[in-house]
Structures are given as structure tokens and as C-alpha cells.
Amino acid sequence: MTALDWVVLLATLCSIVGFGLYKGRGSRTVSQYLLANRTMPWYAMGLSIMATQASAVTFISTTGQAYADGMRFVQFYFGLPIAMTILCATAVPLFHRAGVYTAYEYLERRFDAKTRALASVVFLIQRGLGVGIALYAPAIVLSIILGWDDRITTLLIGGLVIVYTATGGIPAVTWTDVLQMGIIFCGLILAFIMVIHNLPSNVSFIDAVYLAGAAGRLNAVVTRFDLNDRYTLWSGLLGGTFLALAYFGCDQSQVQRYLTGKSIAQSRLGLLFNAMLKVPIQFFILFVGAMVFVFYLFTPPPLLFQPKALEAAKQSAAWPDVQTTFDTAAAARTGAAYAFIDARHKNDARALADARGRLETAQQQLNAARGQGIAAYLSRSKEKAFNDTNYVFLTFVTHHLPAGVIGLVIAVIFSAAMSSSSGEINSLATVTVIDIYKRHIRGGASDRHYLLVSRIATVFWGLYAVAFAQYARTLGSLIEAMNMIGSLFYGTLLGVFTLAVFVKRANGTGAFFGMLAGEAAILSAARFTGISFLWYNVIGAAVVIAIGSLISFMGLQNIDLQRKGDER
Known part of the structure; x- marks a missing residue:
């Protein structure tokens, strides 16, 4: 990197941290710190939701995924608009009217404390694993550019995130996400322009598109039905819908975003904003990766990108x-x-x-x-x-882009890593304090006490993310690893919330044991079958609903029989 690249990168990082500290300066109560006093406008929520999803993994690994396997990964997101529409009609008004801090707080009101605790633990496990992967992605950047040890880089980025997240809470996270998404959009467009510009002068953009198609890199839709194929139209529409329902309806990192909204209408607008933009954005990112493949048709690639x-x-x-x-x-x-x-x-x-x-x-x-x-x-x-999928795009950036542009593209990757990590750390701290500490360890303390514990929990999860990131290097494609980890748990959460909302006669015992059975079914499918991970969400949700309903019905039947016996 040149001096200009370093200036661009450092200026961007300092601006993000400074802006986050500025926006979070008024967080002096638990409500302000965790929910921004429910004052966020729809566009800030929408961009924050998008930024939490758009981790550095998205830009590093998704482009590499398209280079290696084409654009069929976009089918993973086909169910998202469907899920967003359903959640706007169900989860958004339900959570807003309940006045909860977390999604799992609602489960106790509907069922009982043990169901809430189990759901909270499931969330903490899966999101705790995911946050480490999101934080590890930028370590790849500096390991390529500077040869730094990735432990140093994860500590550096984790430290920056902890500073403004622990200080300002959700207001700092949300408004910083807005700034970061602006940087991300600019960097993506510039990277695409530079890929096309770097093609040979006698190769036009249309030529590049035809070449990508001939090489099998524009395979955006695969219509065959194959349970063992990870990315098809059917796994995207069915499995993807279930995953998106679970992620946006049951994952606190997303639920917390639309709980900060000024009203139900504002929260709905934030989700619909994502429903309209997410698939086109992912398509564009994958298309950039396909164009990088075309570029390397004319410029010899390294034999190994790592x-x-x-x-x-x-x-x-x-x-x-x-x-x-x-x-x-x-x-x-x-x-x-x-x-x-x-x-x-x-x-x-x-x-x-x-x-x-x-x-x-x-x-x-x-x-x-x-x-x-x-x-x-x-x-x-x-x-x-x-x-070495995760190194493809970075190799192109660092070897073939001009000074200044390299700094901006790397700033985009860092911005994405910080935005996703800050949102996840904030949500982990919220569940830890509200669902575990306040509910089971120390209830009835002062607001000031819970605010302090929230900051401590934020720091703890930040340090945890830094520690777990060291294991991410062994997981291959980071974008696949992140989604596979989520799929091991999301179906269980989706199933229990479906019971809570749609199965009126379901009770706490049924929900609790239904969750245990659903998680066992998912882990068994992952261990003993070759079924694509997108189907785990369908399997888990179906088992939770079936077992939970059955146990609840049996319990009610026993109660009815006992009542009849008492009457006699």
C-alpha cells in the first residue's frame, strides 16, 4: 500500500470511531443504551439492518465464491423478500406492542422462564460463534498487505469496535452503520468500475459478460431439485425463507434494530427497505466476483491465492x-x-x-x-x-488497483467488519443482561447498575469475538461457514416463535422439549446426511412445531382428564 492508501484507510477508520462516539454520547439509561429510547427513523434502521448483515465476509468471501463457483449463491437470498413481508405483518407489531427489550423476553410472557432461557442460550451460542468469523475477515486483509499476524489485526479491529460500541450502545452502532453503508456503496461501485477498466482494451463489458456466461459464472438460477445441492432455486425460496424468517424474526441482532423504531410503521419500512435492496446488492457483489474471474482470463492468476x-x-x-x-x-x-x-x-x-x-x-x-x-x-x-476462496478478491485489489483506490476498498472491508461486529456484540450484551443477568442473577437493581453491566457485557463479548476469531482460519469459505453456523440453530428458534404466535394451545413444556427435539434433529441431519444446510432450518422448525404441539396437546388432554376425574 502507498502513503495515499494509508491516509484513506486511517482517515476512514478514525471517522467511523469518532462518529460513533459522537452519536452515542447521550446513552445514560438502559433504554437509551439498548433501544435508543425507540426513536430511530426507518432509513437508519434499514441501513443498520443491512450493515449488520454486510460483514467483511460479504465482500471478501462472496466475490471469491462467484470466482470459484459462479453466481448461484444469490439464490440463498431469494426467500428474503417473502420473509420480510411475513415479519412485517407478524413479528414487528407483536414485539412493539409487547414493549420488550429482546425477542426472548416475549417467550416468557407467552410460555415460561425455562423456554426463554433456552432460547437465549441458543442465540448466545450461535451468534457468539458467528461474531468471531465476522471479525476474522479483515485479518485476512492485513495478512496479505502487511504480513501481520492475524491475531494482531483481530485485536486491532476488535478494540476499535469495543470502544464506540461499549461507550455509546445502540445509538452509536446504528448511526455508525449508516455512515459505513455509505462508504460500502461507494467502494463497491468503484471496485466494479476498476475491474471493468482493467480488462484488455479490446475486451468490452459485453464481451466480459458473455465470457462469464460461457465459463459458467453467471449461473444465478439453478432450477433442478436436489436436496444435496446447497444453492438451487428451491433451497433459496423454501430453505432461504425459513432462514430469513428465523434470522430477522428470532435473532436479537436483527430484532433489536427494529425494536428501536419510532413506530410499527417505521419498523416495517426499515424491513421492507431491506427486502427491496438485499437481493440486488448481493447479485451485484457476486457479479463483481464473476468479472474478476473474467479479468484473470487475460491476466494469469497466481496458482494459489493464499x-x-x-x-x-x-x-x-x-x-x-x-x-x-x-x-x-x-x-x-x-x-x-x-x-x-x-x-x-x-x-x-x-x-x-x-x-x-x-x-x-x-x-x-x-x-x-x-x-x-x-x-x-x-x-x-x-x-x-x-x-483460498477468501483471498481471491483481495489479491486482485492489492495487485491491480491504483493508489488511493486500494485504501478505499480496504476501508470498505474494514467498515463492513466493524458494522457487523458492533451490531452482533451489542445484541449479545443485550441478551446477556436482560434475559440472563437481570432475569436469573440479579433482579430489581437500579437502572444505573444495569447500564454498567451492559457496558461490561459489551466488552466481554468483544474480547470473546477476538479470541474465537483465531479459529476461523480453519473454516474455508467464510460466507458459507457463517451461514452454516446460523442454520444449525435458526430452525429451532423459528419453530418456537411459530408455536408462540400461531399455535394458541401450545404451552411452555411443549415449547421447551420441542426446541430440544428440533436442535437434535438439526444436528443429526448435519452429522449423518449430506442435505444442504439451507434445509436445516425447515427440518428444525418442523420438528419443534410438531413435537411442541404434540406434547402441549398431551398435557392439555391430561389436564382435561384430571378435571373430569375431580368433577366426579
Whole structure:
């Protein structure tokens, strides 16, 4: 990075932290600190919800996902607009009228304390795991640019987040998210422009789109029904809807955003704002990754995108032959790409089909050479598997963008990491204080006491995130890892809230044991089947509803029989 890049990056980070401290300066009560006194406008809520989702994982890993596997990951979000519409009609008015701090507080009012406690613990486990992954993503940035140890970088970013989140609470988090989303939008558009600008002068944008399609990178919709395929139209519409319902309706990191709204109408507008923009934004991010793939058709990519792995693999005796094979395949792929463009311009169907076949063959040869390179690295490493998807976009940014632009794009990644981490840490602290500490450890204390405990809990979860982030390096594609972790728990939460809202005769005992059965079913599906993780949410919710309803019905039947016996 040049001096200009450092100026852009540091100025952005300082602005974010300073703005967060400024906006959070009035948080002197628990209501202000955790819910902003329910005064947030719809646009601030909407952007904050979006920022909490748009972690650094989104930009680092999603672009790499498109590079490696095409755009079919976008189907993951197809159920989101459906879920948002349902939640606007159900969860938003329900939580607002209940006047709760957390979603799980409502469960005690509807069921009992043990159901609330179990739901709170489930949330703390899954969100506690996810926050570490979100915080680890920017560590990849500095490990590439500076060669810093990722433990230092996670501590640095975690420390910045803790400062303004612990000081200002939800007002600082929300308004900082608004600023960060503006930075993110600008950086995304600029990165896309630079990808297209860096293509060879005789390759147009339309040529790039056709090439991406020929290489299988524009496969945005997959219509076949396959339970073992993670990303299809059906897993997105069905499994994605269930996941989005659970995430936005049961996850405190999202519920807390629309609980800060001035009114039910304002909260609904915030959710609908996300419903309209989320899929197009994810499509755009994936499209950037597809264009990066096209760029590397004409500029030879590194054999391995992970710099340290590449250097280690070069020490292998077989490396010279592997590199030669890779270079030959890359050159063949470039020739096939130019032939494809020429055939398209001449509208020569036979030549076009031939060029497409050459492109596919060259890509297979390139993949085979990469496989040999990975094997060379693993033979000298203690790791059992290797995945450098998370390094693809960053390699392009740091090697092919001009000074200043690199700093801005990296600032975008840091902004995303900070916004998602701050929101998650804040929600973890809220559940810890309201659902655990105040309810089961020390009730009836002063507001000042709970405010202090909230700040302490925020610091604790921030430090926890920094510690857990050290394990994220072993999880492969971070965007998949984050969503898979969520899917292990969201179905259970969705099921118990469905019981609470729609099954009027459900009771606390049924809900509690239904949650245990649902979680057992999800973990069994993950352990013993190859079913895509998106279906875990459907399985978990269905089991919770079925078992919870059955146990509740049996309990009511026993009560009725006892009453009849007493009457006799």
C-alpha cells in the first residue's frame, strides 16, 4: 500500500470511531443504551439492518465464491423478500406492542422462564460463534498487505469496535452503520468500475459478460431439485425463507434494530427497505466476483491465492513442473477467451462452440494444476484441507488497483467488519443482561447498575469475538461457514416463535422439549446426511412445531382428564 492508501484507510477508520462516539454520547439509561429510547427513523434502521448483515465476509468471501463457483449463491437470498413481508405483518407489531427489550423476553410472557432461557442460550451460542468469523475477515486483509499476524489485526479491529460500541450502545452502532453503508456503496461501485477498466482494451463489458456466461459464472438460477445441492432455486425460496424468517424474526441482532423504531410503521419500512435492496446488492457483489474471474482470463492468476501457502508450496520438489503445467493451461485459457470473443463478433456459431469447448478444457487443466499445487502445499503443511476462496478478491485489489483506490476498498472491508461486529456484540450484551443477568442473577437493581453491566457485557463479548476469531482460519469459505453456523440453530428458534404466535394451545413444556427435539434433529441431519444446510432450518422448525404441539396437546388432554376425574 502507498502513503495515499494509508491516509484513506486511517482517515476512514478514525471517522467511523469518532462518529460513533459522537452519536452515542447521550446513552445514560438502559433504554437509551439498548433501544435508543425507540426513536430511530426507518432509513437508519434499514441501513443498520443491512450493515449488520454486510460483514467483511460479504465482500471478501462472496466475490471469491462467484470466482470459484459462479453466481448461484444469490439464490440463498431469494426467500428474503417473502420473509420480510411475513415479519412485517407478524413479528414487528407483536414485539412493539409487547414493549420488550429482546425477542426472548416475549417467550416468557407467552410460555415460561425455562423456554426463554433456552432460547437465549441458543442465540448466545450461535451468534457468539458467528461474531468471531465476522471479525476474522479483515485479518485476512492485513495478512496479505502487511504480513501481520492475524491475531494482531483481530485485536486491532476488535478494540476499535469495543470502544464506540461499549461507550455509546445502540445509538452509536446504528448511526455508525449508516455512515459505513455509505462508504460500502461507494467502494463497491468503484471496485466494479476498476475491474471493468482493467480488462484488455479490446475486451468490452459485453464481451466480459458473455465470457462469464460461457465459463459458467453467471449461473444465478439453478432450477433442478436436489436436496444435496446447497444453492438451487428451491433451497433459496423454501430453505432461504425459513432462514430469513428465523434470522430477522428470532435473532436479537436483527430484532433489536427494529425494536428501536419510532413506530410499527417505521419498523416495517426499515424491513421492507431491506427486502427491496438485499437481493440486488448481493447479485451485484457476486457479479463483481464473476468479472474478476473474467479479468484473470487475460491476466494469469497466481496458482494459489493464499500468499503463505504459495510460498510454502514452492519449496516442493514437484513445484517447477506444476507451475509449468499451470502456466500452459492459463495461456490456453487466454487464447480460448480471445477466440470466443472473435467468434461472437463474427456471429460464427461453429467457431463459438469450438472456442467454448477450448475454454472449458483449459479451465479443467487449470483446475487440475491447482489441485497439484494444493497437494504440494498440504504435503508440507499440517492442514488437512485447503481453501483460498477468501483471498481471491483481495489479491486482485492489492495487485491491480491504483493508489488511493486500494485504501478505499480496504476501508470498505474494514467498515463492513466493524458494522457487523458492533451490531452482533451489542445484541449479545443485550441478551446477556436482560434475559440472563437481570432475569436469573440479579433482579430489581437500579437502572444505573444495569447500564454498567451492559457496558461490561459489551466488552466481554468483544474480547470473546477476538479470541474465537483465531479459529476461523480453519473454516474455508467464510460466507458459507457463517451461514452454516446460523442454520444449525435458526430452525429451532423459528419453530418456537411459530408455536408462540400461531399455535394458541401450545404451552411452555411443549415449547421447551420441542426446541430440544428440533436442535437434535438439526444436528443429526448435519452429522449423518449430506442435505444442504439451507434445509436445516425447515427440518428444525418442523420438528419443534410438531413435537411442541404434540406434547402441549398431551398435557392439555391430561389436564382435561384430571378435571373430569375431580368433577366426579
